[in-house]
């Protein structure tokens with residue numbers, strides 16, 4: 001379907017498409033198998049000027065927004081959600097600085113991320129704080145002109161690979177939700193180290209790792225936004241980044257549909273290509289309908305966010321839920337279309353199905369997204 | 384450093400078929416692409432300019448539609464594109480092609496380094512590089528697979544040979560032809576594509592480069608094509624099966640039988 005992209009947006013798609021077809025697709029199976037971080041591909045994404053799509057021009061970026069990022073991510077995810085996640089996590093790490101950071105932090109860190117020279121990560125989750133982010137136990141205490149961090153973050157995407165970490169910690173325990181603050185921690189800061197690296201079902205090219213802070217000392221200026229505004233920054237960040245996860249579902253589903261349709265045309269059973277069986281056609285038809293519907297919703301949500309509305313959580317959550325539930329279903333059906341071959345690693349669809357599952361979990365589970373949407377509806381209908 | 388990259392637009396020969404009756408290429412519906420070797424020449428020029436400073440000019444002799452390829456070269460990092468195009472160039476063999484390219488290089492005010500592909504995938508002669516070097520009286524090396532370092536008056540490079548490689552010190556100005564192993568060409572960048580969209584490709588005709596028309600195109604081409612034909616595919620094929628070890632043993636036995 002034609003979404004009437006501008007010439008510039010069309011160019012973003014073309015560049016991302018070429019990277020996906022020529023660089024990502026040929027090596028995705030190997031990176032998945034070896035659980036290897038896609039450093040070389042991220043370098044090439046940076047070289048192609050796509051690392052800073054959502055970062056302002058004055059900080060070395062392209063000066064686009066959520067929609068521009070979505071267009072690039074859709075292509076990458078068509079190739080590999082593991083690689084696309086590694087790329088997208090840079091945005092998640094950068095958004096706290098973009099949305100709440102001081103001019104000094106922006107000037108220092110954003111150009112490094114925009115050029116693709118450095119990677120970033122976002123560190124919220126802990127062993128006892130998943131959906132309930134308020135359960136975080138990592139602390140930061142001001143000591144002279146330094147903050148001292150203690151605690152352990154878990155399952156941090158790009159952990160061990162990124163150089164710039166946006167980390168939330170409790171600064172004022174008595175203040176509850178207003179007692180948390182975000183900080184920039186650099187990979188070389190004293191007292192900062194990496195722990196366990198996870199072995200995962202899917203997105204195995206992406207690194208998911210523990211971050212350990214043991215009397216980790218950072219300069220006072222590394223605080224992002226106001227002291228106590230940490231959770232506000234986290235929520236704003238996730239509102240901006242969720243369409244990025246949603247579109248991973250769309251790109252992934254498109255990739256799965258492409259594989260399934262091509263296969264169905266060439267696989268012959270009962271003397272006919274299996275695409276001639278109506279049951280297979282209907283599977284493919286539903287996959288196409290749902291992928292397109294999700295794409296339209298994600299594009300709309302991304303454009304809505306780029307217009308800087310006061311309220312964006314509902315749109316952001318809606319597209320995340322719809323597109324990622326869709327991706328799980330479509331990739332499962334792609335395996336079905338390929339039958340036993342689909343279950344084998346010789347074909348890419350089993351990986352696509354494995355990769356789909358995470359989309360319903362990270363950046364807030366789909367149950368939590370529905371809670372957010374429900375709460376917004378509750379407020380809306382109060383008026 | 385002033386770098387000129389010679390680029391040829393070629394039919395995508397992966398999709399070309401020979402018409403069995405006329406024995407000519409049926410170009411219908413075949414896309415024109417940048418000669419794949421030239422993509423590597425361009426990448427090398429762009430990364431040398433980034434490393435050592437300098438400008439990269441993409442130069443091509445060809446019909447007006449070759450301007451599109453030159454825009455692609457700008458998208459991949461070239462600073463400017465120059466097209467030499469004139470009806471008088473039609474039917475050029477390698478002698479006339481190098482004459483035209485040499486005049487164009489002189490019209491551009493010479494260069495410190497000219498990089499060509501090893502060969503074009505359509506003409507396949509691999510003569511244009513050396514021919515151009517001869518005409519411009521430049522130091523020349525073919526099949527370069529790595530450039531180690533550029534110094535003031537020379538560069539250090541590796542040349543692929545059938546039986547290994549040579550390490551060379553080549554005085555500047557020089558002309559090199561490159562093989563695919565030299566680098567991995569970059570994907571056109573977003574800023575590059577935007578530059579390309581705005582770029583105006585300079586176009587020179589025969590008069591602009593001060594060429595003698597008697598030496599151009601068909602008139603300047605002593606090559607005569609006597610016959611074109613598709614070689615018959617002969618020879619029997621045998622598929623070896625079994626484990627790798629079994630296949631190797633069987634192959635060795637077959638070879639021994641021949642010797």
Ligand SMILES: Cc1cc2nc3c(=O)[nH]c(=O)nc-3n(C[C@H](O)[C@H](O)[C@H](O)COP(=O)(O)OP(=O)(O)OC[C@H]3O[C@@H](n4cnc5c(N)ncnc54)[C@H](O)[C@@H]3O)c2cc1C
Pocket residue numbers: 089121122123124125129130131132154155156157158200208358361362363364365366367368371
């Ligand atoms: C591969 C991977 C990468 C990740 N990357 C990052 C990262 O870069 N940065 C980061 O900070 N975190 C990251 N996470 C953490 C991720 O965001 C959390 O896993 C997620 O928010 C869910 O938390 P949990 O796993 O602890 O699940 P839990 O919160 O324990 O939830 C378990 C189940 O209960 C349900 N549930 C919980 N509460 C409710 C409720 N109130 N109503 C209804 N259902 C509920 C959930 O939906 C889920 O089904 C990553 C996780 C993974 C697996």
Ligand SMILES: Cc1cc2nc3c(=O)[nH]c(=O)nc-3n(C[C@H](O)[C@H](O)[C@H](O)COP(=O)(O)OP(=O)(O)OC[C@H]3O[C@@H](n4cnc5c(N)ncnc54)[C@H](O)[C@@H]3O)c2cc1C
Pocket residue numbers: 389390391392418420421424442443444445473474475476477478480484498499500501502503504505506507508509510511512606607608
């Ligand atoms: C027997 C024969 C008959 C031919 N007859 C005709 C004919 O009748 N009509 C006709 O149009 N053509 C004809 N050609 C094609 C023409 O001679 C060649 O295409 C042209 O001279 C370039 O030679 P090549 O393709 O072998 O390039 P190579 O020598 O293999 O190319 C090496 C490198 O030189 C550079 N280069 C080559 N050509 C150009 C160019 N045009 N601009 C910029 N850089 C370039 C590139 O860097 C390239 O990688 C004929 C060729 C042969 C061999």
